[in-house]
Amino acid sequence: MELLKKNLYLNKSTVKDVLKLSLPAVIEMLxxxxxxxxxxxxxxxxxxDIAVSTVGMSSxxxxxxxxILVAQSLSVGIxxxxARRYGAKELDKANEYATLGxxxxFLVSMATTLFIFLFSKKLLVLAGAEPSIIGLGxxxxxxxCIGLPFNMLSSMLNAVNRSYGNTKTPMIVSIVMLVVNLSLDTILIFGLLGFPxxxxxxxAIATTIANISGFIYSAIYTYKKSLIKIEFKYLKKFSxxxxxxxxSLSVPAGMQEAAYSLARLFTSMMIMHLGTIAFAANQITLTLESISFMPGxxxxxxxxxxxxxxxxxxxxKKAREYGRTAMILGIGVMCIFTLLFLIFPxxxxxMFIDSSNTEVISLGAACLMIAAAEQPAMALSMIVGGIFKGYGDTKTPFIIAFVTSWFIRLPLVFIFIYLLGTSITVFWIICLIQWSVDGLLLYIFYVKKLKPINSYITKLD
Known part of the structure; x- marks a missing residue:
């Protein structure tokens, strides 16, 4: 009992520091x-359901x-x-790394956008989209794609600002994007105020304009006020x-996201075989789940x-304290969603579909109640993964993500969903198993590998 109290004890100053950074980040992602x-x-x-499936599969x-290529790879590396160069008060190196990253x-963003634009139809076909979805998708x-490069560039500028503890500016960027998107969505989807x-x-148009607006704000702020600058003079003495x-940090981080995202994409392809009702129920549940893991x-x-x-x-010592505090707070907050999903499924x-679609609502509610049980394990996985990245280790989270996604999730989904055609609720039971194993393995490696911390830190030149 005494050991438990010691492990759960939180220093007020540390809690304040964690909340100061995490709350704007939570709001941003929400x-x-x-x-x-x-x-x-x-x-x-x-x-x-057809329209929901179109936007869902296309997104x-x-x-x-x-x-895979930017938001969860290069941004993580940056x-x-x-963050470590800034902590060491090596601002020149921090600026150089920010600029090079x-x-x-920028090059990766342009290449990615061109690829998606040129092969959009083939990608949807490959993803298993039904004919009714492919054309509109x-x-x-x-x-x-018009605004996609701006979205990726904004992601990297946000990473630069977060590296020195500024999570408020990325939050403001997200506010700008939401206001623009919400306003234009209402007008353009339904044809209000004289618009068709x-x-x-x-x-799609609303999302594009929102992405461009967010980048403009982020670029202006980073140029004028950021403590870490993008200075292209560093490109002259290319290192x-x-x-x-x-x-070395970005590639494993990107591969971790690839392990999750590709498994999720292949899963969506298999779920498509259950029909648009099951897919729509799954898509709405995924949307709600994506809100729930934002605190994590x-x-x-x-x-x-x-x-x-x-x-x-x-x-x-303080690094370990920050990591433990983030874990305890994050798990606690995500447990609130467990209660919400169980009480109001x-x-x-x-909220996401017309009440006449009773089959989608019933199926989605069943999925959401299963997703409720994922929350603590999901929080543990995400936060411990973030701690590893703070120490400069992106390989361990990748390896565990690869194992749980490709040796647990995909085989089980292939057997139970694709081959046996069981209910979509079985898919969410599989997800629960995956996240539980993922979180547990990450925590075990965290305890084992970060104990001898002085010899474990990744060194930079």
Whole structure:
């Protein structure tokens, strides 16, 4: 009992530091998720399960690539390295790493957008989209591609700001994007204020303009006020060693996201075989789940930044304290969603689709109640992964994500969903198993590998 009290004891000052960084990050990601949520809700009210499936599958294709290559790879590498250089008070190196990471990200963003635009139809076919979805989905993707590079570049600028503990600016960027998206969604989807009724196309246009608006704000702030600057003078004395340091962190982080995202995409392909009702129920549940894990993501961001800063300073004891505090707070907050999903499942599903779609609502409510049990394990997985990244280790989270996604989730989904055609609720039971194993393994490795902390820290030149 005494040991338990000691492990759960939280220092008020440490809690304040963690909350100061994590709360804006939580709000930021909740607002980003709301952009997708608003699209899903309005499109569901406008066009039912076919429209929801179109936007859902198209978004899945787009953000699978952008997350793997930029948002969860280069952005993670930038935050991890720059946070430690900033903590060590090596501002010149911090600026150099930020500039090199952003420049590399610019090239990757352009190449990614071109690929998605050119092969949008083939990607949807490959993803298993039904004929009723492919045509409209291709149009949706092509429109969104106009603003896609701005979305990825904004993600990297946000990473630069987070690296020195500024999570408020990325939050404001998300507010700008949500306001623009929400306003234009309502007008363009339903054809208000004299605008034509564009439906799914209107949702795509709203998302595109929101992405561009967010980037403009982020770029202006970073140029004028950020403590870490993007200064292209560093490109003149190009350093292969610096690029190697960035990619050594970014590639495993990207591969971790690939393990999750590709497994999720292949899963969506198999779920498609259950029909549009099951897919729509699953998509709405995924949307609600994506809201629920935002607190975990926010505390993971705080852990990466605070742990990284303290590692840079050489204060490993405080780094461990920040990590433990983020874990306890994050798990506690996500347990609130466990209660909400168990108490109000049908009411939450009804927010995303017309009440006449009773089959979708009933099936979605059953899925959501299973998703409720995922929350603590999901929080543990995300936050411990963030702690590892603060120490400069992106390989361990990748390996565990690969094992749980490709040796647990995919085989079970293939057998029970694709071959046996069981209910979509079985898929959510499989997800529960995956997250439980993922969180447990990460915590075990955290305890084992971070105990001899002084010898474990990744060193930079």
């Amino acid at each position: 607002l980003y998720t709301m952009i997708w949520t608003v699209d899903t809700m309005l499109i569901g009210q406008y066009g039912g 899945e294709v787009i953000y699978t690539f952008t997350n 935050t991890s390295i720059v 952003f420049s590399l990200g 291709t149009t949706y993707i092509n429109i969104v 009724e564009l439906g799914v196309k209107g949702a 292969g060693a610096r690029i190697k340091n960035i990619t 993501w926010g505390f993971a961001v705080a852990a990466t930044t605070l742990v990284g800063n303290k590692v840079g300073e050489g204060d490993y 049908a009411q939450l599903i009804k």
